[in-house]
Amino acid sequence: MGKPLAVRARGITKCFGDVVALDGIDLDVTQGQIHGLVGPNGAGKTTLLGLLLGLAVADSGSGSLEILGTPVGRALAAPDGVAGFVDGPGLYPWLSARQNLAALATLRGGDARSAGIDDVLGQVGLTDVADDRVRGFSLGMRQRLGLAAALLTKPRLLVLDEPSNGLDPAGKRHVHGVLNRLAADGTSVVLSSHRMDDLEELCSEVTILATGRVVFSGPLSKLAAENRDLDYRLRTSDPEAARRLAADAAGIRVVDDTGARRDAEVIVVRALVPALDELVARIVRSGIAVRELAPVVSPLEAAFLALTEQQEAGR
Incomplete structure (x- = not known):
């Protein structure tokens, strides 16, 4: 109960x-x-x-x-x-x-x-x-x-x-x-x-x-799970190798992000959580250190924007 x-x-x-x-x-x-x-x-x-x-x-x-x-x-x-x-x-x-x-x-x-x-x-x-x-x-x-x-x-x-x-x-x-x-x-x-x-x-x-x-x-966990693809900042010890792995991974899209271009160690990828997990595992298995992984926009903010925009559009 x-x-x-x-x-x-x-x-x-x-x-x-x-x-x-x-x-x-x-x-x-x-x-x-x-x-x-x-x-x-x-x-x-x-x-x-x-x-x-x-x-x-x-x-x-x-x-x-x-x-x-x-x-x-x-x-x-x-x-x-x-x-x-x-x-x-x-x-x-x-x-x-x-x-x-x-x-x-x-x-x-x-x-x-x-x-x-x-x-x-x-x-x-x-x-x-x-x-x-x-x-x-x-x-x-x-x-x-x-x-x-x-x-x-x-x-x-x-x-x-x-x-x-x-x-x-x-x-x-x-x-x-x-x-x-x-x-x-x-x-x-x-x-x-x-x-x-x-x-x-x-x-x-x-x-x-x-x-x-x-x-x-x-x-909040349900909100994140139900959300669509999110953009994530991925900082690694070898960004070029990480980019190649991301480009070849199923369910991953490498995003040309302006902020990431100013930071040579960062790439931005768009993915659902399961595909992102698999990419991180592949990167680690390749001997590349993952130094940062964070959503560009939080799951709550992304869902808030998407859900409220849908509601406004349906009025």
Whole structure:
């Protein structure tokens, strides 16, 4: 028996006047899973996140939505155990980071002195600037403070919109560590991002939206396996010999890539994974060292572009 679902949506529709933001959405998010939400602007990501946070409700009679095992009604209210933000965290710029969290704890009916403010500031790496006014914070620092605010409630479902927006590499690594620890402890995370590297590092499953519809939902491994040929950068100790082997291999096409021409050790090949595996094995058997093998465009990004373009073309 699998893990219970933190989110179960079936046939959810949401319209704003004549605009169909969500069109029969199905979504499953497993407990303790980090689930990525991907789509072009206007695909319906923000609307779906808003439904999960209780900032909007689905159209009457459009389907069912269960969050943390409880059916969601028609009231605008955050379900118990859910926290997060959409379109950036709401913060008071004239207050310090600590004061923002204290105010939020008080608004929620808690005691600011025992709300765990120092703990969540430490988790997101803002202890050193806890008493600085938020108006001087960078975008990345504001995102981390928004995450700290969400963590105050010890949520079982965390919903985040572009949480890595504005983060430098160190900040991104810190936030990734926080989210991975939360998931390991059983918290479910749903996050949207335009950064495919974030999603590939963090998410076990993704849902791709286009024009308000789900065009893919499932494990990243399945997405890669179902994808068409990809271009791969192949760096070896003997690129000319590797090129000859690639040119003679079944299912392999050598691509004349501008970037590769500037790097004498690199060739670019287009292939499905099984053909690529066989080529690498032949290269190694020939005594040539493989120093790098990486997709030019990640499988997630390639699939995202292909699937959303197909959906747009079929409108």
